[in-house]
Amino acid sequence: MSTPVVGFIGLGHMGGPMAANLVKAGYTVIGFDVVPAAIEAATASGVQMAASASEAVKEAPIVITMLPSGRHVHSVLDEVLGAAAPSTLFLECSTIDVDDAKAAHAKARAAGHRCVDAPVSGGVGGATAGTLTFMVGGPADDVATAHPLLDVMGKRIVHCGDAGAGQAAKICNNMILGITMIGISEAFVLGEKLGLTNEALFEVAANASGQCWALTSYCPVPGPVPASPANNNYEPGFAVELMSKDLGLAASALRNAGVAGDLGLHASEIYERYLEEGGKGRDFSAIVTDIRRRSEG
Secondary structure, three states: OOOOEEEEEOEEEEEHHHHHHHHHHHOEEEEOOHHHHHHHHHOOOOEEEEOOOOHHHHOOEEEEEEOOOOOOOOOOHHHHOOOOOOOEEEEOOOOOHHHHHHHHHHHHHOOEEEEEEEEOOOOHHHHOOEEEEEEOOOOHHHHHHHHHEEEEEHHEEEEEOOOOOOHHHHHHHHHHHHHHHHHHHHHHHHHOOOOOHHHHHHHOOOOOOOOHHHOOOOOOOEEEOOOOOOHHHHOOOEEEEHHHHOOOOOOOOHHHHOOOHHHHHHHHHHHHHHHHHHHOOEHHHHHHHHHHHHHOO
């Protein structure tokens, strides 16, 4: 069975590896990005680069976007919707506000196209390995059309509901992750103050009621989980910038929905402060170092 041409706009740390996996699976990928390093890496992986976003979508029945914010998504849509062939499926993999996602669906439909929001979880490692989780929102028929591509780029695809539901699931999931990582980090710093080794606390918590993914797969202190960023000077798998962004989206959603989300709001404030005070470019689990610093004296 022949594979469709895929347009891919946004070939950065996440989009680049995702596009490369599509190329490996036999798809012809026409890409566009504005960053020279992203263009160079994508070209090396077999992506055919277009001169503009509009050029990238002309021959593609499916277009994937992986962009920094809702503002960027809507700017690209405004540019490319008129250039795309009728009924093009736009697969929006960026993490953006739920209202922005719903507006993107409406904008695509008004132009005679289809749209699915499909933000991801799994970080750069998951994008490279093709093991991402996709949280998908949109009509079932459109999700079915996107499924073969999602299967190449990820290992778990969850259809969460209609337009915007994928973004809603992503925001809620990452709010849980951000809150949990702060709690784990506070516990390790407290354990250090009380004379516990990190290994001892890990051994207890990982096999008791404190057990969770952020602890056993992404432990914020060096030693217990060899693959965690803590053992690589907190080189980012999921950067502080991205966690701060996602928690900001969660905070906005909490306020708009009238939810008494004290922990979500405070987690957003903690990561925003850390980003401003030295966290840029570090993995989000490095929040433990900020808590430790603030606990000195």
